[in-house]
Amino acid sequence: MDKRIENLAQAVADIPDGATVMIGGFGGSGAPIELIHALIDRYLATGSPRTLTVINNNAGNGHVGIAAMIEQGMVAKMVCSFPRSADPRVFTEKYLAGEIELELVPQGTLAERIRAGGAGIPAFYTPTGFGTDLAKGKPVAEFDGRSYVQERWLKADFALIKAETGDSLGNLTYRMAARNFAPIMAMAAARTIVQVSHAVAPGGIDPEAVVTPGIFVDAIVEVPNPAQEEDLNRANAHYPEVAA
Amino acid sequence: MDKRIENLAQAVADIPDGATVMIGGFGGSGAPIELIHALIDRYLATGSPRTLTVINNNAGNGHVGIAAMIEQGMVAKMVCSFPRSADPRVFTEKYLAGEIELELVPQGTLAERIRAGGAGIPAFYTPTGFGTDLAKGKPVAEFDGRSYVQERWLKADFALIKAETGDSLGNLTYRMAARNFAPIMAMAAARTIVQVSHAVAPGGIDPEAVVTPGIFVDAIVEVPNPAQEEDLNRANAHYPEVAA
Amino acid sequence: MTGKLTNAQIAWRAAQDIHDGAYVNLGIGFPEMVARFQPKGRQAIFHTENGILGFGEAPAPGQEDWDLINAGKKAVTLKPGTAFFHHADSFAMVRGGHLDVAILGAYQVAQTGDLANWSTGPKGVPAVGGAMDLVHGAKRVAVITDHVTKDGKPKLLDRCTLPLTGVACVTRVYTSLAVVDIVDGRFVLREKLPSLSFEELQSLTGAPLHLDGGVADLTCPEV
Amino acid sequence: MTGKLTNAQIAWRAAQDIHDGAYVNLGIGFPEMVARFQPKGRQAIFHTENGILGFGEAPAPGQEDWDLINAGKKAVTLKPGTAFFHHADSFAMVRGGHLDVAILGAYQVAQTGDLANWSTGPKGVPAVGGAMDLVHGAKRVAVITDHVTKDGKPKLLDRCTLPLTGVACVTRVYTSLAVVDIVDGRFVLREKLPSLSFEELQSLTGAPLHLDGGVADLTCPEV
Numbered sequence: 001m002d003k004r005i006e007n008l009a010q011a012v013a014d015i016p017d018g019a020t021v022m023i024g025g026f027g028g029s030g031a032p033i034e035l036i037h038a039l040i041d042r043y044l045a046t047g048s049p050r051t052l053t054v055i056n057n058n059a060g061n062g063h064v065g066i067a068a069m070i071e072q073g074m075v076a077k078m079v080c081s082f083p084r085s086a087d088p089r090v091f092t093e094k095y096l097a098g099e100i101e102l103e104l105v106p107q108g109t110l111a112e113r114i115r116a117g118g119a120g121i122p123a124f125y126t127p128t129g130f131g132t133d134l135a136k137g138k139p140v141a142e143f144d145g146r147s148y149v150q151e152r153w154l155k156a157d158f159a160l161i162k163a164e165t166g167d168s169l170g171n172l173t174y175r176m177a178a179r180n181f182a183p184i185m186a187m188a189a190a191r192t193i194v195q196v197s198h199a200v201a202p203g204g205i206d207p208e209a210v211v212t213p214g215i216f217v218d219a220i221v222e223v224p225n226p227a228q229e230e231d232l233n234r235a236n237a238h239y240p241e242v243a244a
Numbered sequence: 245m246d247k248r249i250e251n252l253a254q255a256v257a258d259i260p261d262g263a264t265v266m267i268g269g270f271g272g273s274g275a276p277i278e279l280i281h282a283l284i285d286r287y288l289a290t291g292s293p294r295t296l297t298v299i300n301n302n303a304g305n306g307h308v309g310i311a312a313m314i315e316q317g318m319v320a321k322m323v324c325s326f327p328r329s330a331d332p333r334v335f336t337e338k339y340l341a342g343e344i345e346l347e348l349v350p351q352g353t354l355a356e357r358i359r360a361g362g363a364g365i366p367a368f369y370t371p372t373g374f375g376t377d378l379a380k381g382k383p384v385a386e387f388d389g390r391s392y393v394q395e396r397w398l399k400a401d402f403a404l405i406k407a408e409t410g411d412s413l414g415n416l417t418y419r420m421a422a423r424n425f426a427p428i429m430a431m432a433a434a435r436t437i438v439q440v441s442h443a444v445a446p447g448g449i450d451p452e453a454v455v456t457p458g459i460f461v462d463a464i465v466e467v468p469n470p471a472q473e474e475d476l477n478r479a480n481a482h483y484p485e486v487a488a
Numbered sequence: 489m490t491g492k493l494t495n496a497q498i499a500w501r502a503a504q505d506i507h508d509g510a511y512v513n514l515g516i517g518f519p520e521m522v523a524r525f526q527p528k529g530r531q532a533i534f535h536t537e538n539g540i541l542g543f544g545e546a547p548a549p550g551q552e553d554w555d556l557i558n559a560g561k562k563a564v565t566l567k568p569g570t571a572f573f574h575h576a577d578s579f580a581m582v583r584g585g586h587l588d589v590a591i592l593g594a595y596q597v598a599q600t601g602d603l604a605n606w607s608t609g610p611k612g613v614p615a616v617g618g619a620m621d622l623v624h625g626a627k628r629v630a631v632i633t634d635h636v637t638k639d640g641k642p643k644l645l646d647r648c649t650l651p652l653t654g655v656a657c658v659t660r661v662y663t664s665l666a667v668v669d670i671v672d673g674r675f676v677l678r679e680k681l682p683s684l685s686f687e688e689l690q691s692l693t694g695a696p697l698h699l700d701g702g703v704a705d706l707t708c709p710e711v
Numbered sequence: 712m713t714g715k716l717t718n719a720q721i722a723w724r725a726a727q728d729i730h731d732g733a734y735v736n737l738g739i740g741f742p743e744m745v746a747r748f749q750p751k752g753r754q755a756i757f758h759t760e761n762g763i764l765g766f767g768e769a770p771a772p773g774q775e776d777w778d779l780i781n782a783g784k785k786a787v788t789l790k791p792g793t794a795f796f797h798h799a800d801s802f803a804m805v806r807g808g809h810l811d812v813a814i815l816g817a818y819q820v821a822q823t824g825d826l827a828n829w830s831t832g833p834k835g836v837p838a839v840g841g842a843m844d845l846v847h848g849a850k851r852v853a854v855i856t857d858h859v860t861k862d863g864k865p866k867l868l869d870r871c872t873l874p875l876t877g878v879a880c881v882t883r884v885y886t887s888l889a890v891v892d893i894v895d896g897r898f899v900l901r902e903k904l905p906s907l908s909f910e911e912l913q914s915l916t917g918a919p920l921h922l923d924g925g926v927a928d929l930t931c932p933e934v
Contacts, residue, residue, distance in 0.1 A: 001509035001531055026761040026798075027784040028777055057798075082840040086784070092836050104837050107760055108802030108844030112365070115799035119576075120583030120625060121356070122387035124368040126806065127847035131878035133830075134839065143366035143396070152387070169533070169542065169569040173452065176795055178778040180761050183797040187580060203568030208417065209453050210571035211797070213541045215511050215533070215586050230777040230784075245732035245754055270538040270575075271561040272554055301575075326617040330561070336613050348614050351537060352579030352621030359576035363799075364806030364848060370583060371624035375655035377607075378616065413756070413765065413792040420572055422555040424538050427574040431803060446765075447791030454794035455574070457764045459734050459756070459809050474554040474561075 002168045003220045004199060008038035011193050011221040015039065015158050018076075020053040022114065022185040023066060024161035027058060027085065028229030030178035031065050032162040032195050035221075037239050039160070043074050044240065051076040055114070055156060057107065057181060059083030059091040062233035068240075070094060079154070081107035087233065106134060111184060113154035118187020118216070123152050159189030162226060163212070166196035167203070170217030171210045179211065186216040195223040246412045247464045248443060252282035255437050255465040259283065259402050262320075264297040266358065266429040267310060268405035271302060271329065272473030274422035275309050276406040276439045279465075281483050283404075287318050288484065295320040299358070299400060301351065301425060303327035303335040306477035312484075314338060323398070325351035331477065350378060355428060357398035362431020362460070367396050403433030406470060407456070410440035411447070414461030415454045423455065430460040439467040491683055492664035497708035498632045500525040502591055502662045505630070506532050513537070513582070513622055515592035515605075516560035519632055522591050525711065535587060537618040539578045542570045559618060582618065582625035590626035592619060594633045594661070596648040599695040601658045601670045603631065604650035616653075623654030635663035635692055642694030644668065644675060665689055667706060674698045679706035714906060715887035720931035721855045723748040725814055725885045728853070729755050736760070736805065736845055738815035738828075739783035742855055745814050748934065758810060760841040762801045765793045782841060805841065805848035813849035815842060817856045817884075819871040822918040824881045824893045826854065827873035839876075846877030858886035858915055865917030867891065867898060888912055890929060897921045902929035 005011045012035060015021065025031035043049060052075050059078045060067025067090040069075050083091050083102060094100040105113065106128050116124055125148035129135040139150040161182040163172040172194060174182060186192045199222040232239075249255045256279060259265065269275030287293060296319050303322045304311025311334040313319050327335050327346060338344040349357065350372050360368055369392035373379040383394040405426040407416040416438060418426060430436045443466040493501070495518055503525035506512055512532045514520050523545070526532055533542045536558040543558065544565035552563035581587060596604040603623055606616045623629050633643055644661060661668045666689055667679035677697045680689050682705040690697050716724070718741055726748035729735055735755045737743050746768070749755055756765045759781040766781070767788040775786035804810060819827040826846055829839045846852050856866055867884060884891045889912055890902035900920045903912050905928040913920050 001533070027780065029761070029780055030778070082838045083836050084838045088836070095836055102836075104839055106839050106843035107798075107841040108806055108848075111798035111802050112363070112806075115580075116368070118584050119356070119580035120585060121368050121370060122390070122392055123385070124360070124365050126365060128806065128844045130847070131825075132843060132875045134843065141367070146366070148366055167569055171569060171571050174795075176452070176776070176778040177759075177761050177763050177780060179795055179797050181798045184799045187584060187586075201568070206453075207566065207570040207572050208420070208455075209450075210573075211452075213571035213573055213577075213581075214569065215535070215541055215581055228777045230775075245756070271557065273538070273557055274555070326615045327613050328615045332613070339613055346613075348616055350616050350620035351575075351618040352583055352625075355575035355579050356583075359803075362807050363803035364808060372583065372621045374624070375602075376620060376652045378620065411792055415792060415794050418572075420553070420555040421536075421538050421540050421557060423572055423574050425575045428576045431807060431809075445791070449792075451789065451793040451795050454796075457794035457796055457800075457804075458792065459758070459764055459804055472554045474552075 003170045003217060004168050005219045005221045008034055008221055009042065011035065011219055012039045012042060015049045017049050018051045019049060019157040020055065022055040022156040022159040022189055024180065024182035024185055025056060026180040027061065030162055030180050030182055031229045032160050033065050033227045033229055034223045035160045035193065035195050036065050036069060040068055040072055040239060043072060050074050053077040053079065055079040055154065057081050058085055059088065061085035061229060062087045063090065063238040064232045065229050067091065070100065075100060077101035077103065079103040079105060081105055081110050104134060109151055111181065113151055114181065114188045115184045116153035117155035118184055121153060123150055125150055154188060156189040157191065159185040159192040161185055161192065161194050163194050163196045165198045165200055165205055166194055166220045167200050167205055168220065169202050170214030170220060171205050172212040172217060173205060173209055174211055183212045186212045191218045192216055193219045195221050195226065197224060197226055247414045247461060248412050249463045249465045252278055252465055253286065255279065255463055256283045256286060259293045261293050262295045263293055263401040264299065266299040266400040266403040266433055268426035268429055269300060270424040271305065274406055274424050274426055275473045276404045277309050277471045277473055278467045279404045279437065279439050280309050280313060284312055284316055284483060287316060294318050297321040297323065299323040299398065301325055302329055303332065305329035305473060306331045307334065307482040308476045309473050311335065314344065319344060321345035321347065323347040323349060325349055325354050348378060353395055355425065357395055358425065358432045359428045360397040361399040362428055365397060367394055369394055398432060400433040401435065403429040403436040405429055405436065405438050407438050407440045409442045409444055409449055410438055410464045411444050411449055412464065413446050414458030414464060415449050416456040416461060417449060417453055418455055427456045430456050435462045436460055437463045439465050439470065441468060441470055493708055496521060496711045498662050498664055500708050500711045501667065502630060502632050503527065506589055510588040511535055511586060513587050513590045513626065515619065518593050519591045520560060535581060537578055539573050539575060540570060542567055579621055582621045585625060585627060587626040589628045589630060590622040591630050591632055592622065594631040594643060595650050596643050596645050597631050597658050597661050598645050598648045599670065599675045600673050601656040602648050603653045603658050604648040605653045607651040609650065619653050623657035628659055629657050630660040630662060631658050632662045635665040642692060645694035665692065676700045677703050679704045681706050716931055719744060719934045721885050721887055723931050723934045724890065725853060725855050726750065729812055733811040734758055734809060736810050736813045736849060738842065741816050742814045743783060758804060760801055762796050762798060763793060765790055802844055805844045808848060808850060810849040812851045812853060813845040814853050814855055815845065817854040817866060818873050819866055819868050820854050820881050820884050821868050821870045822893065822898045823896050824879040825871050826876045826881050827871040829876045830874040832873065842876050846880035851882055852880050853883040853885060854881050855885045858888040865915060868917035888915065899923045900926050902927045904929050
């Protein structure tokens with residue numbers, strides 16, 4: 001078994017119109033920029049995939065990564081906790097124009113719903129959001145005298161994540177706080193596609209240090225020296241590049 | 245802040261009669277033998293703690309560790325998934341004599357209830373056990389056409405666990421499959437007491453390799469070269485030692 | 489009753505259906521034997537409830553490390569690509585549908601797919617382990633078992649009389665006499681020992697055996 | 712209106728109540744300032760939602776590593792004993808009651824402990840982040856805020872008029888004028904600027920201020 005994929009284009013070739021896609025990252029840390037841009041390339045070349053539902057903590061920053069997906073019109077709906085950033089204009093304008101749907105989820109509930117999706121837990125109770133607008137219409141229950149909101153699992157057709165090191169069986173490690181949502185998204189997606197900065201053979205990762213075991217991973221593509229969204233934005237980058 | 249405790253006796257000095265105690269380990273792997281035996285020493289010297297509720301995957305093996313606690317009469321109730329072992333006589337005899345209570349929980353539900361206790365999730369739904377005797381009397385619900393059982397979180401007053409390396413802030417790593425229930429028990433107990441084979445200063449564990457972050461740990465006691473329950477049982481050990 | 493497959497042969501037959509790269513959990517005891525019979529050129533990846541993925545076979549006696557054991561508390565070994573994780577993550581793999589196959593033993597299997605394999609009744613000390621999670625987690629749940637009990641009573645039944653492990657969870661049963669699928673609440677016979685007539689097999693089975701296309705010969709090498 | 716504390720002084724005051732060894736989450740923006748004023752001899756351990764425990768202060772400009780950031784997306788640094796973990800584990804820490812203190816900003820706080828700090832109404836793009844989790848997780852939830860809005864309206868109210876972040880969650884409010892506890896659905900004044908009379912403070916507060924024992928002088932150094 002070898003989960004390695006030759007190149008980025010192949011890695012994202014199967015994502016269809018209307019798919020639900022979890023994308024790792026918290027702001028720029030952990031954002032799989034190269035996978036996202038490969039998906040944009042495919043869309044620009046073929047018109048697909050479109051009408052995507054994207055699950056991420058944020059809703060893009062500047063004109064690269066998720067912001068560029070939104071700007072190109074590939075995204076019908078965002079599920080996120082914090083659709084603000086240093087430069088949120090792309091999402092903000094589409095949202096205020098009614099061109100993109102938003103499901104706003106408290107960050108811990110977003111994480112737990114994703115983890116539940118991966119762990120086969122269809123619903124759970126959380127104190128988060130009780131009595132607020134974000135719990136409206138959700139079942140509530142009392143346990144030991146305290147009130148809780150029932151939340152449902154969140155699953156996806158695909159996850160696109162970035163890891164630091166990956167072996168050909170799909171075992172992964174991450175780099176510092178770039179870990180964030182990636183391990184739980186890997187669990188919750190039917191197909192998890194990973195860009196790794198370093199691809200290694202099985203045995204190349206200490207079994208104690210594996211963060212995401214290979215069972216949660218379907219495809220690995222090596223992208224050495226990946227771009228940092230923050231650096232791209234500080235350089236005012238656009239994707240695709242605006243002709244000078 | 246320094247979470248290190250001088251010795252085993254001090255580490256277990258605060259556990260009162262009637263406490264609920266989670267004890268790490270799956271069979272012998274991960275069993276904190278020295279902490280357990282320190283607790284037995286205290287009981288033999290003072291008569292306390294007694295009428296304990298012990299949460300562990302099993303219910304002891306031979307005459308050491310949890311089996312020895314049960315044999316001494318310290319345990320009123322076991323919560324476990326599999327009260328069988330190579331030599332389960334201590335538990336079996338007490339159970340059949342009606343001298344110890346048993347709450348039998350499917351292993352994955354046991355793990356998830358403990359994790360829920362640590363994560364502030366008072367209840368969740370699982371397919372496990374639906375339609376079986378172990379779900380009798382529990383609320384059921386249907387999600388997306390499938391039936392699920394509602395399970396409640398499990399918390400404890402104390403957790404006694406074994407780790408491989410621990411720093412003075414409480415960050416922990418484990419040794420191979422000795423990890424098992426320890427990381428989630430550390431989350432679910434009001435006070436988590438850890439025997440570590442190697443105590444190190446902060447910085448002595450790679451931040452990427454921390455399995456249990458220090459926030460879940462209250463006390464660390466160094467026990468170099470800890471005993472393996474399996475080795476003790478193969479040598480037919482008893483605790484306390486039977487006079488020759 | 490004519491000849492029957494040995495336990496090793498039942499395990500061999502079950503192993504033939506495990507595809508390359510499959511993630512597999514083998515129940516403790518008899519099902520562990522399936523790992524021995526992986527067909528050449530295929531590599532299954534074995535999961536054990538106590539937090540190891542991708543472990544290797546048993547070490548030589550005396551070489552055991554008792555922190556490196558499987559759910560049956562037997563020593564295993566590391567392989568390149570092994571990963572360790574805690575119990576909640578382990579059962580996230582199980583309950584979350586990430587395992588391709590779980591192969592378990594059985595006291596009884598019903599034509600509805602119900603399984604009884606954890607309790608023989610109120611006597612003695614009950615113990616369930618991870619069986620109830622496995623039967624509702626793996627994408628495919630198969631049973632390996634003798635076709636009848638030690639005293640010759642059917643183990644494949646219209647309904648289980650022993651306490652259930654799970655409802656409508658088993659989809660294939662490998663027995664000492666036959667391979668039987670469970671489809672829409674019925675036993676569908678796929679393979680049987682060539683030496684055994686359909687009628688003989690039916691008489692050893694506690695619910696109707698249905699046919700859906702042909703019945704292949706169940707033949708296993710000496711293993 | 713007489714003098715008031717600067718934001719830095721409010722943050723300083725809040726920092727005095729953080730005990731040695733406390734696990735602390737500081738909301739993004741103004742609350743992050745609290746970290747600067749840890750009293751000598753005490754070491755708090757800071758948690759950030761995006762999966763770091765025990766991080767250090769901001770790096771020098773140009774030294775940022777954008778994989779090492781806090782929830783406000785600002786660069787932080789490693790310290791001996793830092794740990795990384797994923798988002799579900801991070802919010803297990805929050806929701807599971809493992810944080811000792813969360814210090815957050817506020818648009819409005821009610822005498823019931825209700826907090827509004829995430830939405831100013833249906834206009835614009837709503838964003839909530841981790842605030843709703845923090846207010847129901849930390850053992851102690853405190854707010855730091857100016858005592859009144861920019862146009863002089865009370866922020867401490869009988870009930871919040873803006874969308875709630877959480878119900879009955881705040882137990883202490885550090886303002887530019889006072890320190891106010893929330894006890895049994897009432898504001899209890901603990902400290903006020905010595906230059907301010909009780910009546911003046913009450914007139915700037917949207918619900919009754921109660922007394923329970925004495926009121927201490929709120930005095931802060933120049934910071």
